[in-house]
Amino acid sequence: MYAERVLSGMRPTGSLHLGHYHGVLKNWVKLQHEHPCLFFVADWHALTTSYDQPEIIEKAAWDMVIDWLAAGVDPNQATIFIQSRVPEHAELHLLMSMMTPLGWLERVPTYKDQIEKLSHKDLTTYGFLGYPLLMSADILVYRANRVPVGEDQIPHLEFSREIARRFNHLYGREPGFEEKALAAVKKLGGKAGKRFNELRTRFQQDGDGAAVEEGKRLVNEAQSLSLADRERLLGHLEGTGKMILVEPDALLTEASRMPGLDGQKMSKSYGNTITLREDEASVTQKVKRMPTDPSRVRRTDAGNPDKCPVWQLHQVYSGAETKEWVRQGCTSAGIGCLECKQPVIDGILQEQAPMRERAQIYLDNPALVRDIVNDGCAKARKLAQETMTDVRAAMGLNYA
Numbered sequence: 337m338y339a340e341r342v343l344s345g346m347r348p349t350g351s352l353h354l355g356h357y358h359g360v361l362k363n364w365v366k367l368q369h370e371h372p373c374l375f376f377v378a379d380w381h382a383l384t385t386s387y388d389q390p391e392i393i394e395k396a397a398w399d400m401v402i403d404w405l406a407a408g409v410d411p412n413q414a415t416i417f418i419q420s421r422v423p424e425h426a427e428l429h430l431l432m433s434m435m436t437p438l439g440w441l442e443r444v445p446t447y448k449d450q451i452e453k454l455s456h457k458d459l460t461t462y463g464f465l466g467y468p469l470l471m472s473a474d475i476l477v478y479r480a481n482r483v484p485v486g487e488d489q490i491p492h493l494e495f496s497r498e499i500a501r502r503f504n505h506l507y508g509r510e511p512g513f514e515e516k517a518l519a520a521v522k523k524l525g526g527k528a529g530k531r532f533n534e535l536r537t538r539f540q541q542d543g544d545g546a547a548v549e550e551g552k553r554l555v556n557e558a559q560s561l562s563l564a565d566r567e568r569l570l571g572h573l574e575g576t577g578k579m580i581l582v583e584p585d586a587l588l589t590e591a592s593r594m595p596g597l598d599g600q601k602m603s604k605s606y607g608n609t610i611t612l613r614e615d616e617a618s619v620t621q622k623v624k625r626m627p628t629d630p631s632r633v634r635r636t637d638a639g640n641p642d643k644c645p646v647w648q649l650h651q652v653y654s655g656a657e658t659k660e661w662v663r664q665g666c667t668s669a670g671i672g673c674l675e676c677k678q679p680v681i682d683g684i685l686q687e688q689a690p691m692r693e694r695a696q697i698y699l700d701n702p703a704l705v706r707d708i709v710n711d712g713c714a715k716a717r718k719l720a721q722e723t724m725t726d727v728r729a730a731m732g733l734n735y736a
């Protein structure tokens with residue numbers, strides 16, 4: 337078994353906002369203390385839909401990394417890197433494309449949805465169709481088994497699992513390997529079987545080279561073993577009879593719906609966002625201009641918080657006491673809307689203060705960010721290369 341490994345990626349599309357913070361980044365920050373984590377800038381993914389705007393990628397990528405660091409992703413705990421700097425993602429994507437049925441890609445539910453939704457763009461491209469396979473390569477190349485994603489990405493993760501299964505079926509360990517190997521040990525006979533197990537343990541636990549050599553001799557000299565059983569025993573001895581790719585599990589982020597300035601979900605496409613590091617004056621302005629309960633026209637009209645987007649932000653930023661004050665004051669016309677908004681403004685500014693502070697360090701010294709990413713790319717690449725060695729061998733490409 338492999339250790340738990342967390343991997344997630346984000347497309348560089350522009351400044352991150354508080355919706356990203358509450359929906360994704362807070363969770364990353366928590367996970368980095370619990371597991372080895374890999375977080376990457378999915379720049380190739382940005383090109384699957386924005387292939388006609390290559391000029392936005394570079395700035396968006398660096399800004400996004402600064403946003404992550406600002407939010408508290410710690411480069412000493414997590415590996416931060418850029419997808420295009422680890423070409424092994426592309427190699428695995430290519431190799432897996434050989435065995436990916438077209439129908440599987442065409443049936444991914446987001447495929448037709450997105451083509452319709454983004455109808456102003458020609459997305460009838462090879463790259464866009466293959467996007468779930470690229471995402472699979474991102475995950476499988478690290479044998480990551482925990483992938484924090486939102487609801488919308490679940491079909492892609494399911495696709496990744498199916499691809500891993502198909503790959504292992506075609507090139508990897510046979511189904512039921514473990515049982516068959518144990519049965520083959522029995523066929524060695526009591527005494528030789530016992531010796532085999534001792535040697536296997538000595539090799540796998542202590543890396544004892546003499547033990548593995550003796551084990552191989554024992555297997556090769558054994559009488560009346562089928563060729564398949566012999567191979568199983570050799571694989572079992574060295575521990576190579578393993579799955580090549582690991583089926584990942586989704587790590588569903590608990591649905592935290594961050595309301596935007598208009599009460600809809602916060603999203604760039606609705607134009608209702610506050611960015612992670614938005615300056616104080618702008619935050620204040622935006623909240624002050626937020627619509628409130630439409631039936632509260634005059635200050636003297638009583639309002640209903642349930643019909644007010646500001647109330648939703650109080651759910652995120654205010655404690656029980658403040659919420660009680662709002663409910664009471666709103667329904668009795670005891671407080672004005674501007675007054676009611678002040679605790680929300682304070683809450684957002686307070687949340688952003690440490691982020692702004694952390695970001696400033698990196699804005700003042702961009703070389704720090706480059707170093708973090710260079711370091712992360714090198715670490716990621718090493719892990720990816722380990723997997724690719726096995727993948728190449730499995731697909732008949734390990735000749736020099």
Ligand code: TRP
Nearest residue numbers: 343344345346347378381471474
């Ligand atoms: N597809 C994801 C998105 O659009 C980003 C992504 C790419 C990703 N590769 C990934 C997320 C691998 C998790 C794991 O949001």
Ligand code: SF4
Nearest residue numbers: 629639644666673676
């Ligand atoms: Fe909304 Fe607060 Fe105004 Fe009530 S008092 S309508 S909750 S902003």
